[in-house]
Amino acid sequence: MAKHYKSVFNNEQELLKALIELHCPWGIEIDPMYFKGAFYKNGVEPPGFKFDINPRIEGVEQADAKHLPFNDGTFNSMVLDPLFLFGIHGKAKEYYTSSTMGIYRTFSELEEDYKGFLVEAKRVLNKKGVLIFKCQDYTDTKTTMTHCLVYKWATELGFYAKDLAILVKPNKVYNGNTTQRHLRKTHTYFWVFINQSGN
Numbered sequence: 001m002a003k004h005y006k007s008v009f010n011n012e013q014e015l016l017k018a019l020i021e022l023h024c025p026w027g028i029e030i031d032p033m034y035f036k037g038a039f040y041k042n043g044v045e046p047p048g049f050k051f052d053i054n055p056r057i058e059g060v061e062q063a064d065a066k067h068l069p070f071n072d073g074t075f076n077s078m079v080l081d082p083l084f085l086f087g088i089h090g091k092a093k094e095y096y097t098s099s100t101m102g103i104y105r106t107f108s109e110l111e112e113d114y115k116g117f118l119v120e121a122k123r124v125l126n127k128k129g130v131l132i133f134k135c136q137d138y139t140d141t142k143t144t145m146t147h148c149l150v151y152k153w154a155t156e157l158g159f160y161a162k163d164l165a166i167l168v169k170p171n172k173v174y175n176g177n178t179t180q181r182h183l184r185k186t187h188t189y190f191w192v193f194i195n196q197s198g199n
Helices: 012-023 090-094 096-101 109-124 146-156
Strands: 047-050 075-080 127-133 136-138 142-144 159-166 187-197
Touching: 012 159, 012 187, 047 146, 075 109, 096 146, 109 127, 109 146, 109 187, 127 146, 146 187
Parallel strands: 075 127
Antiparallel strands: 127 187, 136 142, 159 187
């Protein structure tokens, strides 16, 4: 097994390959937020079970990540890549992510969904099952440290936060006409959670 000493990456596939090799060498078994499968290239194998709330490509089945059609404890590994934008106004409406993947109207909607995703992940993962959860902090007038909240919600459910990787994405879109009051968030987080209880 190759050794991965760093926790910060500038390539998403390198990051995923490192997490898979270290934490789930059998691969990712289910992705209920598959979208167009951008994770799965350059040596990252796609999962056997691909779902999306609104499937965009052939081979992806329809399902809500909060209500998956599987028995308790079915899987050894899962990845979640939910929306992270909420309460958008102004130029942010023109961002690629917001135009292609959607926006939560309020933070409360994000919180409700994220908690629901975590509850369902815990249900369908077996004991010691691995959950890779991608999230991003967000600044729009004020900053929401979403990755801290994801940690809080997951550990309250009984997940163990085993690892954390950071992906740096320097091509962040921004409005140069505004006065900057926060550091621009050009990175995302990949939590590795372990389900500590059987189902």
